[in-house]
Amino acid sequence: MSSQLEHALKQLKTSGVRMTPQRHAILSFMLKTHTHPSVDDIFKALGDQFPNMSVATIYNNLKVFLEAGLVRELTFGDGASRFDANVDEHYHAICDDCGKIVDFHSPPLYQIEEIASEKTGFIVKHHRMEVHGTCQQCSEA
Known part of the structure; x- marks a missing residue:
């Protein structure tokens, strides 16, 4: 286990x-x-x-x-x-053709909540970002 x-x-x-x-x-x-x-x-x-x-x-x-x-x-x-089940900070890349979703990390973006809070005065609770495109398998097909 x-x-x-x-x-x-x-x-x-x-x-x-x-x-x-x-x-x-x-x-x-x-x-x-x-x-x-x-x-x-x-x-x-x-x-x-x-x-x-x-x-x-x-x-x-x-x-x-x-x-x-x-x-x-x-x-x-x-x-x-x-x-x-990956509850750590991470982002998602999504294939617009097959729907595949892949996790990726971007350490510079993890500070975005702090920056947004400083610039807006908001108490930021969370953020979400995803990128869309075509995965390698679909682009090769």
Whole structure:
């Protein structure tokens, strides 16, 4: 078991969340994937392992993980929420052709909240940036 999963399980247990096999599978899947899955993506990925698990079960468990700070919900304008278990500061590059989402870091941008606060007087809570283009696989096709 990965240390990230162990840490997440401990955090949930400390906050009184009971660990079910479905919850464990959803959490493990989220921590292993880098694809920013939707609820439907998770449902399809775990359907063979848990044929009686509903989309509502997945959504309810993701809500528990959101409240615990273990995942973040992302919306990219296509109407479908996607979920990311990487809760560290980072940004997303999105392929306009295939929809692939790739994480990237940009240390100079991490100071943007402080700069915005200084220039506007706002108490800045968070920011979001995404870039759009064509991924390497699509541009080579």
